Amino acid sequence: MLQTLFSSPWAVGAAQAAAAASLVLLVMFLARWREIHLEREMIVALGRGIVQILAVGSVFILLLRRPAWTGMTLLAAMIVAAAGISAGRAKGIPGTFRVSLCAIAAGAGSVIALMTLAGVIETSITSLVPLGSMLIYNAMNANSLTLNRFRAEVESHSGLIETALALGAASKEAVAPYVRVSFRTSLIPAVDSLKSLGIVWIPGLMAGMLLAGTDPVYAAVYQFVTISMILSSSGLTSLVSSLLVRQHAFSPAEQLTLRPGGALEERAVASK
Amino acid sequence: MVRKQLHRLYMDAVFKTRNGSIAELFPAADTLSKAREQRAVTKTSIVLETAQLSHVVCGKRLVDNMTLSIERGEVLAITGPSGAGKSSFLRLLNRLDEPTSGTVYLEGTDCRRIAPQELRRRIGMVTQIPYLFPGTVADNLRYGPRHRGDDLSQRAILSLLDQVGLADRAESDAANLSGGEAQRVSLARAIANSPTVLLMDEPTSALDEDSKAEVEALILKVVRRNALTCVIVSHDSAQAARVAGRVMVVKSGRLERIGSAAEVLHVADAIQ
Numbered sequence: 024m025l026q027t028l029f030s031s032p033w034a035v036g037a038a039q040a041a042a043a044a045s046l047v048l049l050v051m052f053l054a055r056w057r058e059i060h061l062e063r064e065m066i067v068a069l070g071r072g073i074v075q076i077l078a079v080g081s082v083f084i085l086l087l088r089r090p091a092w093t094g095m096t097l098l099a100a101m102i103v104a105a106a107g108i109s110a111g112r113a114k115g116i117p118g119t120f121r122v123s124l125c126a127i128a129a130g131a132g133s134v135i136a137l138m139t140l141a142g143v144i145e146t147s148i149t150s151l152v153p154l155g156s157m158l159i160y161n162a163m164n165a166n167s168l169t170l171n172r173f174r175a176e177v178e179s180h181s182g183l184i185e186t187a188l189a190l191g192a193a194s195k196e197a198v199a200p201y202v203r204v205s206f207r208t209s210l211i212p213a214v215d216s217l218k219s220l221g222i223v224w225i226p227g228l229m230a231g232m233l234l235a236g237t238d239p240v241y242a243a244v245y246q247f248v249t250i251s252m253i254l255s256s257s258g259l260t261s262l263v264s265s266l267l268v269r270q271h272a273f274s275p276a277e278q279l280t281l282r283p284g285g286a287l288e289e290r291a292v293a294s295k
Numbered sequence: 296m297v298r299k300q301l302h303r304l305y306m307d308a309v310f311k312t313r314n315g316s317i318a319e320l321f322p323a324a325d326t327l328s329k330a331r332e333q334r335a336v337t338k339t340s341i342v343l344e345t346a347q348l349s350h351v352v353c354g355k356r357l358v359d360n361m362t363l364s365i366e367r368g369e370v371l372a373i374t375g376p377s378g379a380g381k382s383s384f385l386r387l388l389n390r391l392d393e394p395t396s397g398t399v400y401l402e403g404t405d406c407r408r409i410a411p412q413e414l415r416r417r418i419g420m421v422t423q424i425p426y427l428f429p430g431t432v433a434d435n436l437r438y439g440p441r442h443r444g445d446d447l448s449q450r451a452i453l454s455l456l457d458q459v460g461l462a463d464r465a466e467s468d469a470a471n472l473s474g475g476e477a478q479r480v481s482l483a484r485a486i487a488n489s490p491t492v493l494l495m496d497e498p499t500s501a502l503d504e505d506s507k508a509e510v511e512a513l514i515l516k517v518v519r520r521n522a523l524t525c526v527i528v529s530h531d532s533a534q535a536a537r538v539a540g541r542v543m544v545v546k547s548g549r550l551e552r553i554g555s556a557a558e559v560l561h562v563a564d565a566i567q
Contacts, residue, residue, distance in 0.1 A: 183428065187428075189391060189420040191439050191443060192412070192438070196442060277412070278411075279391075
Protein backbone atom coordinates (compact mmCIF):
# COMPACT_ATOMS: atom_id res chain seq x y z
CA MET A 24 0.00 0.00 0.00
CA LEU A 25 2.79 2.41 0.93
CA GLN A 26 4.61 1.56 -2.27
CA THR A 27 1.60 2.71 -4.29
CA LEU A 28 1.48 6.04 -2.43
CA PHE A 29 5.19 6.85 -2.67
CA SER A 30 7.53 6.39 -5.60
CA SER A 31 10.93 7.20 -4.02
CA PRO A 32 12.51 4.43 -1.91
CA TRP A 33 13.48 7.08 0.70
CA ALA A 34 9.86 8.21 0.99
CA VAL A 35 8.68 4.58 1.30
CA GLY A 36 11.28 3.99 4.04
CA ALA A 37 10.19 7.09 5.94
CA ALA A 38 6.51 6.08 5.66
CA GLN A 39 7.31 2.55 6.90
CA ALA A 40 9.26 3.99 9.85
CA ALA A 41 6.36 6.30 10.69
CA ALA A 42 3.90 3.36 10.58
CA ALA A 43 6.09 1.28 12.90
CA ALA A 44 6.61 4.22 15.28
CA SER A 45 2.87 4.89 15.42
CA LEU A 46 2.38 1.32 16.71
CA VAL A 47 4.84 2.06 19.51
CA LEU A 48 2.90 5.25 20.30
CA LEU A 49 -0.33 3.21 20.37
CA VAL A 50 1.21 0.88 22.97
CA MET A 51 2.34 3.95 24.91
CA PHE A 52 -1.22 5.33 24.98
CA LEU A 53 -2.63 1.93 26.02
CA ALA A 54 -0.14 1.85 28.88
CA ARG A 55 -1.06 5.41 29.86
CA TRP A 56 -4.73 4.36 29.88
CA ARG A 57 -3.75 1.71 32.44
CA GLU A 58 -1.89 4.44 34.40
CA ILE A 59 1.55 3.12 33.46
CA HIS A 60 3.55 6.14 32.34
CA LEU A 61 6.16 5.26 29.75
CA GLU A 62 5.75 8.34 27.54
CA ARG A 63 9.10 9.97 28.18
CA GLU A 64 11.08 6.73 27.98
CA MET A 65 9.35 5.50 24.81
CA ILE A 66 9.62 8.82 22.94
CA VAL A 67 13.29 9.17 23.87
CA ALA A 68 13.89 5.54 22.81
CA LEU A 69 12.15 6.09 19.44
CA GLY A 70 14.09 9.30 18.79
CA ARG A 71 17.42 7.81 19.80
CA GLY A 72 16.73 4.61 17.85
CA ILE A 73 16.10 6.34 14.51
CA VAL A 74 18.97 8.82 14.87
CA GLN A 75 21.45 6.14 15.97
CA ILE A 76 20.55 3.63 13.25
CA LEU A 77 20.74 6.30 10.53
CA ALA A 78 24.12 7.35 11.92
CA VAL A 79 25.30 3.74 11.81
CA GLY A 80 24.04 3.40 8.21
CA SER A 81 26.04 6.48 7.25
CA VAL A 82 29.14 5.18 9.06
CA PHE A 83 28.81 1.88 7.16
CA ILE A 84 28.91 3.75 3.85
CA LEU A 85 32.20 5.30 4.99
CA LEU A 86 33.62 2.07 6.47
CA LEU A 87 32.92 -0.42 3.70
CA ARG A 88 36.32 -0.05 2.08
CA ARG A 89 38.34 0.42 5.28
CA PRO A 90 40.72 -2.20 6.81
CA ALA A 91 39.58 -4.72 9.45
CA TRP A 92 41.06 -2.84 12.42
CA THR A 93 38.50 -0.08 11.80
CA GLY A 94 35.76 -2.61 12.54
CA MET A 95 37.55 -3.69 15.71
CA THR A 96 37.76 -0.06 16.86
CA LEU A 97 34.08 0.43 16.16
CA LEU A 98 33.20 -2.68 18.19
CA ALA A 99 35.38 -1.46 21.08
CA ALA A 100 33.52 1.86 21.02
CA MET A 101 30.23 -0.09 21.01
CA ILE A 102 31.32 -2.03 24.09
CA VAL A 103 32.05 1.23 25.95
CA ALA A 104 28.68 2.69 24.91
CA ALA A 105 26.88 -0.54 25.92
CA ALA A 106 28.58 -0.43 29.34
CA GLY A 107 27.38 3.16 29.83
CA ILE A 108 23.78 2.31 28.92
CA SER A 109 23.75 -0.84 31.03
CA ALA A 110 25.27 0.90 34.07
CA GLY A 111 22.35 3.33 34.01
CA ARG A 112 20.03 0.38 34.72
CA ALA A 113 21.62 -0.22 38.11
CA LYS A 114 21.38 3.14 39.83
CA GLY A 115 22.22 2.88 43.50
CA ILE A 116 25.07 0.41 43.06
CA PRO A 117 28.44 2.16 42.86
CA GLY A 118 31.02 1.18 40.22
CA THR A 119 28.53 -0.34 37.80
CA PHE A 120 30.14 1.24 34.71
CA ARG A 121 33.40 -0.56 35.45
CA VAL A 122 31.53 -3.80 36.22
CA SER A 123 29.54 -3.50 32.96
CA LEU A 124 32.60 -2.65 30.89
CA CYS A 125 34.57 -5.62 32.24
CA ALA A 126 31.59 -7.98 31.88
CA ILE A 127 30.61 -6.99 28.32
CA ALA A 128 34.25 -6.89 27.19
CA ALA A 129 34.87 -10.32 28.72
CA GLY A 130 31.60 -11.81 27.42
CA ALA A 131 31.04 -10.32 23.97
CA GLY A 132 34.67 -9.34 23.35
CA SER A 133 36.09 -12.79 24.00
CA VAL A 134 33.39 -14.58 21.94
CA ILE A 135 33.95 -12.18 19.00
CA ALA A 136 37.73 -12.64 19.23
CA LEU A 137 37.57 -16.45 19.50
CA MET A 138 35.00 -16.87 16.74
CA THR A 139 36.92 -14.51 14.43
CA LEU A 140 40.13 -16.47 15.07
CA ALA A 141 38.24 -19.73 14.42
CA GLY A 142 36.92 -18.34 11.14
CA VAL A 143 33.26 -18.43 12.18
CA ILE A 144 33.03 -14.63 11.87
CA GLU A 145 34.66 -13.18 8.77
CA THR A 146 37.13 -10.35 9.27
CA SER A 147 35.45 -8.12 6.67
CA ILE A 148 33.69 -5.12 8.18
CA THR A 149 30.34 -6.11 6.63
CA SER A 150 30.43 -9.38 8.58
CA LEU A 151 32.40 -8.43 11.73
CA VAL A 152 30.51 -5.28 12.69
CA PRO A 153 26.89 -6.48 12.31
CA LEU A 154 27.57 -9.83 14.00
CA GLY A 155 29.78 -8.26 16.68
CA SER A 156 27.19 -5.59 17.42
CA MET A 157 24.54 -8.31 17.76
CA LEU A 158 26.66 -10.07 20.38
CA ILE A 159 27.45 -6.80 22.20
CA TYR A 160 23.79 -5.79 22.21
CA ASN A 161 22.68 -9.12 23.71
CA ALA A 162 25.55 -9.04 26.21
CA MET A 163 24.43 -5.56 27.24
CA ASN A 164 20.88 -6.81 27.80
CA ALA A 165 22.12 -9.75 29.85
CA ASN A 166 24.29 -7.40 31.90
CA SER A 167 21.39 -4.98 32.51
CA LEU A 168 19.14 -7.83 33.60
CA THR A 169 21.83 -9.18 35.93
CA LEU A 170 22.47 -5.83 37.61
CA ASN A 171 18.81 -4.96 37.83
CA ARG A 172 17.80 -8.30 39.27
CA PHE A 173 20.76 -8.34 41.66
CA ARG A 174 19.77 -4.97 43.09
CA ALA A 175 16.12 -6.02 43.44
CA GLU A 176 17.06 -9.33 45.10
CA VAL A 177 19.49 -7.75 47.55
CA GLU A 178 17.08 -4.96 48.47
CA SER A 179 14.20 -7.34 49.06
CA HIS A 180 16.32 -9.81 51.05
CA SER A 181 18.39 -7.34 53.07
CA GLY A 182 17.07 -8.84 56.33
CA LEU A 183 18.24 -12.34 55.42
CA ILE A 184 21.57 -11.07 54.11
CA GLU A 185 22.28 -9.17 57.33
CA THR A 186 21.19 -12.18 59.37
CA ALA A 187 23.76 -14.26 57.48
CA LEU A 188 26.43 -11.61 58.11
CA ALA A 189 25.47 -11.47 61.79
CA LEU A 190 25.97 -15.24 61.99
CA GLY A 191 29.54 -14.89 60.72
CA ALA A 192 29.05 -15.56 57.01
CA ALA A 193 31.30 -13.74 54.56
CA SER A 194 29.56 -11.23 52.29
CA LYS A 195 30.02 -13.41 49.20
CA GLU A 196 28.37 -16.33 51.01
CA ALA A 197 25.55 -14.16 52.34
CA VAL A 198 24.69 -12.92 48.88
CA ALA A 199 25.38 -16.13 46.91
CA PRO A 200 21.70 -17.21 46.49
CA TYR A 201 20.84 -13.82 44.97
CA VAL A 202 23.85 -13.86 42.64
CA ARG A 203 22.62 -17.23 41.36
CA VAL A 204 19.06 -15.92 40.82
CA SER A 205 20.39 -12.85 38.95
CA PHE A 206 22.54 -14.99 36.68
CA ARG A 207 19.76 -17.47 35.93
CA THR A 208 17.19 -14.74 35.25
CA SER A 209 19.46 -12.79 32.92
CA LEU A 210 19.89 -15.83 30.67
CA ILE A 211 16.18 -16.53 30.19
CA PRO A 212 15.85 -14.45 26.95
CA ALA A 213 18.96 -15.99 25.34
CA VAL A 214 18.04 -19.55 26.33
CA ASP A 215 14.45 -19.08 25.12
CA SER A 216 15.75 -17.68 21.80
CA LEU A 217 17.75 -20.83 21.23
CA LYS A 218 14.89 -23.10 22.34
CA SER A 219 12.33 -21.43 20.11
CA LEU A 220 14.61 -21.05 17.10
CA GLY A 221 12.76 -22.01 13.93
CA ILE A 222 9.57 -22.91 15.80
CA VAL A 223 8.42 -19.56 17.15
CA TRP A 224 10.63 -17.21 15.16
CA ILE A 225 12.92 -17.02 12.14
CA PRO A 226 15.54 -14.42 12.97
CA GLY A 227 16.35 -11.48 10.71
CA LEU A 228 19.84 -12.68 9.88
CA MET A 229 18.54 -15.91 8.36
CA ALA A 230 15.79 -14.04 6.52
CA GLY A 231 18.39 -11.62 5.14
CA MET A 232 20.66 -14.47 4.01
CA LEU A 233 17.73 -16.19 2.27
CA LEU A 234 16.79 -12.94 0.54
CA ALA A 235 20.43 -12.59 -0.59
CA GLY A 236 20.20 -16.04 -2.21
CA THR A 237 22.25 -18.11 0.31
CA ASP A 238 21.61 -21.86 0.54
CA PRO A 239 18.69 -22.26 3.04
CA VAL A 240 20.44 -25.08 4.98
CA TYR A 241 23.64 -23.03 5.37
CA ALA A 242 21.53 -19.97 6.35
CA ALA A 243 19.77 -22.08 9.01
CA VAL A 244 23.03 -23.52 10.38
CA TYR A 245 24.61 -20.06 10.48
CA GLN A 246 21.59 -18.75 12.33
CA PHE A 247 22.04 -21.50 14.93
CA VAL A 248 25.72 -20.52 15.17
CA THR A 249 24.74 -16.88 15.74
CA ILE A 250 22.19 -17.64 18.46
CA SER A 251 24.66 -19.99 20.16
CA MET A 252 27.27 -17.23 20.13
CA ILE A 253 24.68 -14.86 21.62
CA LEU A 254 23.93 -17.36 24.40
CA SER A 255 27.59 -17.90 25.21
CA SER A 256 28.49 -14.20 25.18
CA SER A 257 25.40 -13.34 27.27
CA GLY A 258 26.18 -16.15 29.72
CA LEU A 259 29.80 -15.12 30.09
CA THR A 260 28.81 -11.46 30.51
CA SER A 261 26.23 -12.29 33.13
CA LEU A 262 28.63 -14.56 35.00
CA VAL A 263 31.36 -11.91 35.14
CA SER A 264 28.86 -9.18 35.97
CA SER A 265 27.21 -11.09 38.82
CA LEU A 266 30.56 -12.00 40.33
CA LEU A 267 31.94 -8.47 40.10
CA VAL A 268 28.85 -6.61 41.26
CA ARG A 269 28.44 -8.49 44.55
CA GLN A 270 31.44 -6.75 46.11
CA HIS A 271 29.87 -3.37 45.34
CA ALA A 272 26.94 -4.13 47.66
CA PHE A 273 29.22 -4.32 50.70
CA SER A 274 31.77 -2.16 52.47
CA PRO A 275 35.31 -3.49 53.04
CA ALA A 276 34.19 -4.47 56.57
CA GLU A 277 31.47 -6.73 55.13
CA GLN A 278 28.58 -4.38 55.88
CA LEU A 279 25.61 -4.34 53.54
CA THR A 280 25.55 -0.91 51.90
CA LEU A 281 22.90 -1.59 49.27
CA ARG A 282 19.63 -1.07 51.12
CA PRO A 283 15.95 -0.80 50.16
CA GLY A 284 15.07 2.57 48.69
CA GLY A 285 17.57 2.34 45.85
CA ALA A 286 20.16 4.60 47.40
CA LEU A 287 23.27 3.95 49.34
CA GLU A 288 23.19 5.22 52.85
CA GLU A 289 25.81 7.71 53.79
CA ARG A 290 28.22 5.59 55.70
CA ALA A 291 31.66 6.05 57.06
CA VAL A 292 34.20 4.22 54.96
CA ALA A 293 35.21 1.17 56.89
CA SER A 294 38.64 -0.28 56.94
CA LYS A 295 39.27 -3.91 57.51
CA MET B 296 71.51 -36.78 109.48
CA VAL B 297 71.40 -33.57 107.47
CA ARG B 298 70.46 -35.59 104.41
CA LYS B 299 67.49 -37.16 106.27
CA GLN B 300 66.28 -33.74 107.44
CA LEU B 301 66.51 -32.38 103.92
CA HIS B 302 64.53 -35.34 102.60
CA ARG B 303 61.83 -34.86 105.26
CA LEU B 304 61.55 -31.16 104.40
CA TYR B 305 61.29 -32.02 100.68
CA MET B 306 58.56 -34.64 101.22
CA ASP B 307 56.70 -32.24 103.48
CA ALA B 308 56.84 -29.58 100.78
CA VAL B 309 55.56 -32.01 98.13
CA PHE B 310 52.69 -33.09 100.39
CA LYS B 311 51.73 -29.50 101.13
CA THR B 312 51.87 -28.53 97.47
CA ARG B 313 49.65 -31.48 96.55
CA ASN B 314 47.18 -30.34 99.15
CA GLY B 315 47.14 -26.82 97.73
CA SER B 316 48.76 -25.12 100.73
CA ILE B 317 51.56 -23.50 98.78
CA ALA B 318 51.02 -20.37 100.84
CA GLU B 319 52.53 -22.11 103.84
CA LEU B 320 55.67 -22.80 101.86
CA PHE B 321 55.97 -19.63 99.78
CA PRO B 322 53.76 -16.89 101.24
CA ALA B 323 55.19 -14.20 98.93
CA ALA B 324 54.59 -16.32 95.82
CA ASP B 325 51.00 -16.92 96.86
CA THR B 326 50.33 -13.21 97.32
CA LEU B 327 51.83 -12.56 93.89
CA SER B 328 49.73 -15.29 92.31
CA LYS B 329 46.54 -13.91 93.92
CA ALA B 330 47.37 -10.41 92.72
CA ARG B 331 47.91 -11.73 89.20
CA GLU B 332 44.60 -13.58 89.35
CA GLN B 333 42.85 -10.47 90.62
CA ARG B 334 44.32 -8.38 87.81
CA ALA B 335 43.24 -10.97 85.26
CA VAL B 336 39.69 -10.96 86.63
CA THR B 337 39.59 -7.17 86.61
CA LYS B 338 40.97 -7.10 83.10
CA THR B 339 38.53 -9.62 81.70
CA SER B 340 35.43 -8.65 83.68
CA ILE B 341 34.67 -5.96 81.10
CA VAL B 342 33.59 -7.83 77.99
CA LEU B 343 32.31 -5.06 75.80
CA GLU B 344 33.21 -1.40 75.84
CA THR B 345 32.26 1.50 73.63
CA ALA B 346 34.37 4.63 73.48
CA GLN B 347 32.71 7.85 72.26
CA LEU B 348 30.72 5.90 69.73
CA SER B 349 28.85 7.97 67.14
CA HIS B 350 26.97 7.13 63.98
CA VAL B 351 25.82 9.80 61.57
CA VAL B 352 23.58 9.00 58.58
CA CYS B 353 22.64 11.72 56.08
CA GLY B 354 23.62 14.41 58.59
CA LYS B 355 21.48 12.90 61.37
CA ARG B 356 23.22 11.73 64.55
CA LEU B 357 21.64 8.32 65.21
CA VAL B 358 24.17 7.52 67.92
CA ASP B 359 25.85 10.40 69.70
CA ASN B 360 29.05 9.97 71.63
CA MET B 361 28.11 6.86 73.66
CA THR B 362 30.66 5.52 76.14
CA LEU B 363 29.87 2.56 78.35
CA SER B 364 31.19 -0.79 79.45
CA ILE B 365 29.43 -4.10 79.93
CA GLU B 366 30.64 -6.74 82.34
CA ARG B 367 30.85 -10.45 81.75
CA GLY B 368 27.56 -12.20 82.42
CA GLU B 369 25.68 -8.93 82.68
CA VAL B 370 22.27 -8.36 81.08
CA LEU B 371 21.96 -4.75 79.97
CA ALA B 372 18.67 -3.45 78.62
CA ILE B 373 18.55 -0.44 76.32
CA THR B 374 15.27 1.39 76.38
CA GLY B 375 13.94 4.68 75.09
CA PRO B 376 11.37 6.11 72.70
CA SER B 377 11.04 5.03 69.03
CA GLY B 378 13.79 6.47 66.84
CA ALA B 379 16.02 7.13 69.86
CA GLY B 380 18.90 5.20 68.31
CA LYS B 381 18.64 1.96 70.32
CA SER B 382 18.85 -0.40 67.33
CA SER B 383 21.42 1.83 65.60
CA PHE B 384 23.63 1.53 68.67
CA LEU B 385 23.21 -2.25 68.74
CA ARG B 386 24.22 -2.56 65.07
CA LEU B 387 27.48 -0.77 65.81
CA LEU B 388 28.40 -3.33 68.47
CA ASN B 389 28.71 -6.23 66.01
CA ARG B 390 29.84 -3.88 63.23
CA LEU B 391 26.83 -4.37 60.98
CA ASP B 392 27.20 -0.61 60.63
CA GLU B 393 30.42 1.35 60.80
CA PRO B 394 30.75 4.00 63.51
CA THR B 395 31.38 7.50 62.18
CA SER B 396 33.68 8.03 65.16
CA GLY B 397 34.68 6.15 68.27
CA THR B 398 35.10 2.41 68.55
CA VAL B 399 34.01 -0.79 70.27
CA TYR B 400 36.30 -3.06 72.29
CA LEU B 401 35.56 -6.75 72.67
CA GLU B 402 37.48 -8.28 75.58
CA GLY B 403 39.94 -5.41 75.37
CA THR B 404 40.58 -5.67 71.63
CA ASP B 405 39.53 -2.95 69.22
CA CYS B 406 36.80 -4.49 67.04
CA ARG B 407 38.47 -3.09 63.94
CA ARG B 408 41.37 -5.44 64.65
CA ILE B 409 39.12 -8.49 64.66
CA ALA B 410 38.01 -9.99 61.31
CA PRO B 411 34.31 -9.11 60.77
CA GLN B 412 33.26 -12.78 60.52
CA GLU B 413 35.04 -13.69 63.74
CA LEU B 414 33.68 -10.61 65.52
CA ARG B 415 30.10 -11.46 64.52
CA ARG B 416 30.53 -15.05 65.62
CA ARG B 417 31.64 -13.80 69.04
CA ILE B 418 28.90 -11.17 69.21
CA GLY B 419 25.70 -12.99 68.23
CA MET B 420 22.51 -11.21 67.30
CA VAL B 421 18.78 -11.93 67.47
CA THR B 422 16.72 -9.50 65.40
CA GLN B 423 13.20 -8.19 65.88
CA ILE B 424 11.93 -10.15 62.87
CA PRO B 425 13.29 -13.70 62.91
CA TYR B 426 14.68 -14.11 59.39
CA LEU B 427 15.04 -17.84 58.82
CA PHE B 428 16.87 -19.31 55.85
CA PRO B 429 14.99 -21.63 53.48
CA GLY B 430 15.30 -25.24 54.63
CA THR B 431 14.73 -27.07 57.86
CA VAL B 432 15.14 -25.84 61.42
CA ALA B 433 18.32 -27.95 61.70
CA ASP B 434 19.71 -26.33 58.51
CA ASN B 435 19.24 -22.95 60.16
CA LEU B 436 21.11 -24.05 63.26
CA ARG B 437 23.98 -25.42 61.16
CA TYR B 438 24.35 -22.15 59.21
CA GLY B 439 26.72 -20.23 61.54
CA PRO B 440 29.04 -23.11 62.53
CA ARG B 441 29.22 -24.29 58.88
CA HIS B 442 30.72 -20.95 57.84
CA ARG B 443 33.66 -21.46 60.14
CA GLY B 444 34.14 -25.06 59.03
CA ASP B 445 32.27 -26.81 61.87
CA ASP B 446 29.59 -29.38 61.19
CA LEU B 447 27.10 -29.20 64.06
CA SER B 448 26.28 -32.73 65.24
CA GLN B 449 22.71 -33.98 65.44
CA ARG B 450 23.15 -34.24 69.20
CA ALA B 451 24.21 -30.59 69.46
CA ILE B 452 21.24 -29.55 67.33
CA LEU B 453 18.82 -31.45 69.55
CA SER B 454 20.42 -30.00 72.67
CA LEU B 455 20.04 -26.45 71.31
CA LEU B 456 16.46 -27.05 70.26
CA ASP B 457 15.73 -28.60 73.64
CA GLN B 458 16.86 -25.33 75.28
CA VAL B 459 14.25 -23.43 73.29
CA GLY B 460 11.52 -26.05 73.65
CA LEU B 461 11.55 -27.25 70.06
CA ALA B 462 13.36 -30.57 70.40
CA ASP B 463 10.89 -32.33 68.11
CA ARG B 464 11.06 -29.74 65.30
CA ALA B 465 14.58 -30.28 63.94
CA GLU B 466 13.37 -31.50 60.55
CA SER B 467 10.42 -29.11 60.26
CA ASP B 468 10.40 -26.68 57.35
CA ALA B 469 11.44 -23.26 58.70
CA ALA B 470 8.77 -21.63 56.53
CA ASN B 471 6.00 -23.40 58.45
CA LEU B 472 6.83 -22.09 61.94
CA SER B 473 4.73 -19.62 63.90
CA GLY B 474 6.22 -16.23 64.85
CA GLY B 475 7.08 -17.38 68.38
CA GLU B 476 8.63 -20.63 67.14
CA ALA B 477 10.64 -18.78 64.51
CA GLN B 478 12.03 -16.43 67.18
CA ARG B 479 13.00 -19.45 69.32
CA VAL B 480 14.84 -20.95 66.35
CA SER B 481 16.52 -17.60 65.78
CA LEU B 482 17.70 -17.63 69.41
CA ALA B 483 18.97 -21.22 69.18
CA ARG B 484 20.73 -20.37 65.90
CA ALA B 485 22.55 -17.47 67.55
CA ILE B 486 23.59 -19.70 70.48
CA ALA B 487 24.85 -22.37 68.05
CA ASN B 488 27.77 -20.05 67.28
CA SER B 489 28.83 -20.10 70.98
CA PRO B 490 28.95 -16.31 71.23
CA THR B 491 30.52 -14.38 74.11
CA VAL B 492 27.96 -11.60 73.86
CA LEU B 493 24.38 -11.82 72.62
CA LEU B 494 22.65 -8.76 71.18
CA MET B 495 18.86 -8.81 70.99
CA ASP B 496 16.93 -6.19 69.09
CA GLU B 497 13.37 -6.10 70.43
CA PRO B 498 13.11 -9.89 70.24
CA THR B 499 9.50 -10.01 71.42
CA SER B 500 7.98 -6.90 69.87
CA ALA B 501 6.85 -8.63 66.69
CA LEU B 502 5.09 -11.42 68.63
CA ASP B 503 1.57 -11.79 69.97
CA GLU B 504 0.98 -11.41 73.74
CA ASP B 505 1.12 -15.14 74.53
CA SER B 506 4.30 -15.75 72.57
CA LYS B 507 5.86 -12.57 74.01
CA ALA B 508 5.80 -13.89 77.61
CA GLU B 509 7.02 -17.34 76.52
CA VAL B 510 9.92 -16.01 74.47
CA GLU B 511 10.93 -13.55 77.20
CA ALA B 512 11.07 -16.35 79.79
CA LEU B 513 13.00 -18.48 77.34
CA ILE B 514 15.53 -15.75 76.64
CA LEU B 515 16.24 -15.39 80.37
CA LYS B 516 16.62 -19.16 80.74
CA VAL B 517 18.97 -19.49 77.77
CA VAL B 518 21.07 -16.46 78.75
CA ARG B 519 21.54 -17.80 82.30
CA ARG B 520 22.20 -21.38 81.20
CA ASN B 521 24.87 -20.29 78.71
CA ALA B 522 26.28 -17.58 81.05
CA LEU B 523 25.96 -15.05 78.27
CA THR B 524 26.62 -11.35 78.40
CA CYS B 525 23.53 -9.87 76.89
CA VAL B 526 22.46 -6.50 75.50
CA ILE B 527 18.74 -6.35 74.87
CA VAL B 528 16.90 -3.50 73.20
CA SER B 529 13.32 -3.02 74.36
CA HIS B 530 10.95 -0.12 74.10
CA ASP B 531 8.98 -1.71 76.96
CA SER B 532 10.47 -0.42 80.23
CA ALA B 533 8.62 -3.08 82.26
CA GLN B 534 10.28 -5.78 80.18
CA ALA B 535 13.65 -4.04 80.57
CA ALA B 536 13.18 -4.10 84.37
CA ARG B 537 12.20 -7.79 84.31
CA VAL B 538 15.10 -9.07 82.24
CA ALA B 539 18.06 -6.81 82.96
CA GLY B 540 20.37 -6.12 85.85
CA ARG B 541 21.20 -2.71 84.44
CA VAL B 542 19.11 -0.44 82.26
CA MET B 543 20.29 2.28 79.92
CA VAL B 544 17.92 4.96 78.67
CA VAL B 545 18.68 6.43 75.25
CA LYS B 546 17.15 9.59 73.85
CA SER B 547 18.00 11.31 70.54
CA GLY B 548 21.01 9.03 70.14
CA ARG B 549 22.46 10.05 73.51
CA LEU B 550 22.86 8.05 76.70
CA GLU B 551 20.45 9.70 79.13
CA ARG B 552 20.80 7.49 82.20
CA ILE B 553 22.34 4.16 83.12
CA GLY B 554 22.07 2.20 86.34
CA SER B 555 20.06 -0.46 88.11
CA ALA B 556 16.58 -1.04 86.71
CA ALA B 557 14.95 0.28 89.87
CA GLU B 558 16.79 3.60 89.98
CA VAL B 559 16.83 4.36 86.26
CA LEU B 560 13.22 3.46 85.54
CA HIS B 561 12.04 5.16 88.75
CA VAL B 562 13.66 8.42 87.58
CA ALA B 563 12.18 7.95 84.10
CA ASP B 564 8.70 7.43 85.57
CA ALA B 565 9.12 10.47 87.81
CA ILE B 566 10.05 12.62 84.77
CA GLN B 567 7.09 11.34 82.77
